[in-house]
Amino acid sequence: MTAAIRSSTNSELDEIDEEIAGYEDAIRKLRSRRNSLVPISKLPAEILCAIFMFIPTHGPTPLRYRWHWITITHxxxxxxxxxLNCPELWSTPDFTKPNLASEMIKRSKMAPLxxxxxxxxxxxxxxxxxxGExxxxxxxxxxxxxxxxxxNMDKLLSGINYPAPLLGTLILDLTDYYLSERYIIPQDFLADDASRLYHIDLTGCHLRWxxxxxRNLAYFKVRNPGPPAPTLDQLLSVLTAMPQLEELDLEKCLPKSLPGNTSTNATGKSRITLPNLRNLRITGALEECVTFLEHVHIPTAATTxxxxxxxxxxxxxxxxxxxxNQVCQRLPLVRGNKNMPAPPGTRVPVIKxxxxxxSxxxxIQAWDDIPSEVALENVSPGSFAHASTAGWFKIEFAWEHTLVMDHLIDDVVAAICSPLPLLQLSNLHIDNSYSESSSYPACAKTFGSLPQITTLTIDGMSGHEKFVGAYTDVRDIAVASDRVNSGSGHLTxxxxxxxxxxxxxTDFDRPNHAQGATLLxxxxxxxxxxxxxQRPIHKLYLEDCTHLTSEKVDELKKVVDVRWDKxxxxxEDENGYLSPPL
Known part of the structure; x- marks a missing residue:
């Protein structure tokens, strides 16, 4: 009796389940019919697929968000x-989920991966x-x-020795190159055949020169590839084979200079031009940089x-x-190569x-305009050092075994800047990290006589001496346009x-070694x-200065419009501690 009742109940439940399933199927069909009437559903499949392609996010997106795009399939x-029938949508598999990555590769069919x-x-x-698969x-x-x-790089690339007819971009970044030997890319990698390759970016990886x-690259970046460095002939041959090159970045892989040769004019090597280059970055020994710039002509408008x-x-x-000085003389804006004029419509930048x-x-970094952080109204001008846009050109010099003493800085700055066209310079920022100052004002000789500098920023604790040097003891500097007859000679x-x-x-209590007076x-x-x-200063900005009080600012306000960060x-406070900068 009990078994018969149980059987009857199960049969009734099955009937109800079938009825529910029927209703659910009917509801799905009704929803599908309803969705088909929505305007977006009437778009051609190709258009919807193109829209879907904007949804996937890859790269730096946080992992927990990287798969949100897949909800479009639901x-x-x-x-x-x-x-599911849009192969391009699945062409960038996410290897953080290996099973799904394999499925994406299947769904990508024959779309480029x-x-x-x-x-x-x-x-x-x-x-x-x-x-690897x-x-x-x-x-x-x-x-x-x-x-x-x-x-891991070796495990992945070994055996990839057949042509890559669709490959356009190759980026190999060795994470531990500073701890281990560089990775030498196998000679038979890609069978040395990738006809569409236009972008190569290698870090810590050595590809034979x-x-x-x-060949025919538009982007070429090689950083820290390890020995051997290319010869000058090899590098010139490689660059000659890239007439459409737009970006070039070479770090610690420049040709070695000839022994005992301080000028490359006598090398007898050919010189090449890169007429389409927009961005150049080179890093190496001083002699190597001179050699490179001597033999590779860069368009004047290129960022360097x-x-x-x-x-x-x-x-x-x-x-x-x-x-x-030779490095700077060979910069594109200085060389002014007549054989490589700027293309029509290209604005040749000037140093503003x-x-x-x-330190x-x-x-030294230059802009051909005024960075937005600096050109601010009604607030303190921003710092070039934190400008959001990189300078049009930047030149850096470092020393291998020692620091350059402050008294040598004047000569280095003069060697760098003397070839540069600075007559249109209007904004100058001097960031001085030295705690001590030389007896003669650094940079005063180089910049003090320029006729169009309207804004000057002095940044650093020893700014007092640097600034004071810009207007005292200047009788030995001749500027034709602004001389004042004092009766005892011409003051400039x-x-x-x-x-x-x-x-x-800047420290307002720091005395000037030459005069003994404080900055105030x-x-x-x-x-x-x-x-x-009759050459007054209209505005004085004071930011993050030490030993500056409201009383001292009031004194300054008597002679100039002061903008102070307060x-x-x-x-020292009551406990003897120094108050830190806010």
Whole structure:
């Protein structure tokens, strides 16, 4: 009896379940019919697929968000059908989920693949196997971007020795190159055949310099590839084979200079031009940079960044100073190569803003306009050092074994800037990190006589001496346009067009070694001095200054319009502690 009742109940339940399933199926069909009436569902499948392609996010997106885009396959039956039949949507597999990555590769069918591994921490044995299997489909891979350790890089690339007819971008980044040997890319990699390759980016990886892959590139970046460095002939041959090159970045792989040769004019090597180059960055020994710039002509409008390491101290009359000057003489804006005029419609930049950074390394960065952080109204002008846009050109010099003493800085700055066209310079920022100052004002000789500098920023604790040097003891500097007859000779007014002065991180209690006066009284004297010459300072900005009080600011306001951040620090509190900068 009990069994019969149980059987009857189960039969009734089955009937109810079938009825529910029927209703659910009917509801799905009704929803599908309803969705088909929505305007977006009437778009052609190709259009919807193109829209879906904007949804996937790869690269630096946080992992927890990287798969949100896949919900488009759950919106409706139509969307799922279209997305599953859109191979391009699945062409960038996410190897953080190996099973799904394998499924994406299947769904991509024969669409060009993008293989991206942007963290070596992902590369578990399972992920390594999945990535390795995907790389075997090299004939349909469009982009390879691998960031891996030396061992993992070798596991992934060994055996990839057949042509890559669709490959356009190759990025190999060795994460541990500074701890281990560089990775030497196998000679038979890609069978040395990738006819569409236009972008190569290698860090810590060595590709032989006679490889056929180094042809017809638009982007070429090689950093720290390890020995051997290319010969000058090899590098010139490689670059000659890239007439459409737009970006070039070479770090620690420049040709060695000829022994005993301080000028490359006598090398007898050919010179090449890169007429389409927009961005250049080179890093190497000072002599190597001179050699490169002598033999490779860069368009005047190209953004240029040179980082040179000097093996000797730049003493007056030294070879180092000569080579520093030669680097700057060979910059595109200085060379003014008549054989490579700017293309029609290209604006040839001029130097309007300049940052001079003085520390254990010295660099100068220039803009052909005024950075937005600096050109601010009604607030303190921003710092060039934190400008959001990189300068049009930047030159850096560092020293291998020692720091350059402050008394040598003047000569180095003069060697760098003397070839530069600075007549239109209007904004100058001097960032001085030295705690002590030389007896003669650094940079005063180089910049003080320029006729159009309207804004000057002095940044650093020893800014007092640097600033004071811009208007005292100047009888030995001749400027034809601004001489004042004092009865005992001709005094020259430095920065004749200056109307805005900014002092940052400067100590107002620090005495000037030459005069003994503190900065407050030097500033008061300076403003009175310029008033007499009818060249007054209109605005004085004071930011993050030490030992500056409201009483001292009130004194300054009597002679000039002062903009102060109202930060007081550098004084001991009641417990004997110094108040830090806010």
């Amino acid at each position: 919106i409706s039956h139509l969307w799922r059908t279209i997305s 993008n293989i991206e591994v942007t963290s070596n921490s992902w590369l578990t044995p399972w992920v390594l196997k999945t990535v 995907s790389l075997k489909q090299i004939t349909r891979i469009n982009e390879i971007h691998l960031l891996a350790s030396r061992n 006679d490889s056929s892959l180094l 960044h040179v980082r040179a390491t000097c093996s000797q101290i730049p003493q007056k009359g030294s070879t180092t100073l000569v080579l520093i 803003s300049l940052l001079v950074h003085l 254990s390394r010295l660099y 007014l430095f920065f004749p067009a200056l109307h805005t002065l900014k002092l940052v991180d 009284y030097s500033l008061l004297d300076y403003h009175v001095y310029r008033e007499k010459l 930060v007081e620090h550098g004084y």
